[in-house]
Amino acid sequence: MEDSLTPVSLEAVAHQLLSAVAATRTLSDDLLVSLSLIFKHGLLQQALDIVDRKCITRMKCPANRVFYQVAGSAGRFYICLPDSNYCSCMSYVFSVLKSESSYCKHVLAVKLADALAQCLEQDIDDTQYLTMLCASELNETGQPLGQQAAGPSSVRA
Numbered sequence: 001m002e003d004s005l006t007p008v009s010l011e012a013v014a015h016q017l018l019s020a021v022a023a024t025r026t027l028s029d030d031l032l033v034s035l036s037l038i039f040k041h042g043l044l045q046q047a048l049d050i051v052d053r054k055c056i057t058r059m060k061c062p063a064n065r066v067f068y069q070v071a072g073s074a075g076r077f078y079i080c081l082p083d084s085n086y087c088s089c090m091s092y093v094f095s096v097l098k099s100e101s102s103y104c105k106h107v108l109a110v111k112l113a114d115a116l117a118q119c120l121e122q123d124i125d126d127t128q129y130l131t132m133l134c135a136s137e138l139n140e141t142g143q144p145l146g147q148q149a150a151g152p153s154s155v156r157a
């Protein structure tokens with residue numbers, strides 16, 4: 001990776017650009033070019049595809065706790081907490097936590113969709129809030145019940 005900026009300053013630039021998007025609720029060509037300079041092309045394109053598919057839901061419970069649910073292309077759902085850049089996907093674990101990337105595509109998509117006012121909204125109760133967050137955690141740390149990721153299996157000899 002050839003970033004000349006540190007991840008912290010990249011995030012500061014990204015925050016400014018996303019604030020500019022939010023101010024007009026539009027993604028101008030200039031802002032798109034600027035975003036493409038700080039995010040890898042594939043990541044930005046994937047995030048924009050997620051926004052276009054309108055599969056991001058802002059979940060809000062009565063205590064004003066909020067998280068975002070992103071429907072993945074393989075029928076899975078991911079939980080995003082954009083304030084902390086957390087996502088329940090594996091890219092968060094293998095890329096974001098290793099500081100190879102500031103955001104996964106889901107968190108970037110949530111930030112873009114929020115700035116563009118493109119999120120669906122759903123009110124949930126406190127029990128649903130807990131259930132959804134816990135289910136998300138189990139999906140990623142335990143064995144998937146229905147779907148096994150189509151990656152190479154790690155077999156110990």
Ligand SMILES: [Zn+2]
Nearest residue numbers: 087089104106
């Ligand atoms: Zn993610």
